[in-house]
Amino acid sequence: MTVLDVDPYARACPSRQLLDRIGDRWTVLVINALEDGPQRFSQIARRVDGISQKMLTQTLRALEADGLVERTVYPEIPPHVEYELSALGRSLLEPLGALITWAVENLGAVQSSRERVAAS
């Protein structure tokens, strides 16, 4: 199964297909990097700290396959490729933002809970 295939367990809950993508280590960070507008491959790589070339390519391909990101190639030398959120991708920003807001607001509570558990 590649990243473009569909998980067999997704049948149990259709939203799994999207949540799996969102849960990818890099997906949300890449979407975040694209919030400000079109970006080149190397720009995204610089913005998303720690991502490898392989994973950036894989993540972008998956987002493109899902129709969340659009890829534009400018036929120049050296190559010039830009990625930007599609309308569908931008529509994801709102619910995703709500979740991230929740995460930021409740991170302290979760962390202190984790510390209590780690200490015991």
Place this chain on the structure above:
Amino acid sequence: MTVLDVDPYARACPSRQLLDRIGDRWTVLVINALEDGPQRFSQIARRVDGISQKMLTQTLRALEADGLVERTVYPEIPPHVEYELSALGRSLLEPLGALITWAVENLGAVQSSRERVAAS
């Protein structure tokens, strides 16, 4: 690194810690199973189709460590253990629900995009 440890890349974006958890194959399904109130281990196992004993245990331990789920042991024979969402866990239901709603509403668009890609 166990499921209870913190990902080194989380530093780049604190919300990663929560998104990683949400992205777990089973986490959202388990939270979903607990929406209706306290459930026993075996009840959750039956509700979450396809989950193994190992992964259910692991998922519940992680949710408990994060303070999202509370575990109550009734000292009986045979053992009786109930899991329920904490107040923090219930507060997650709203933003998570918004994301799932988006996923359900846009699943068609994503799937047809995937099919276009698969066909080419």
Place this chain on the structure above:
DNA sequence: CAGTATCCAATCGGATACTG
């Protein structure tokens, strides 16, 4: 610049067997 190809160590997770 924007990738692709390959190798490989680490992690994940299902199956199975066992226990208080």
Place this chain on the structure above:
DNA sequence: CAGTATCCGATTGGATACTG
């Protein structure tokens, strides 16, 4: 009933080298 322990095949993802 509600777990724990162990094995092991499958998947993940970083590092490295190479290319139009």
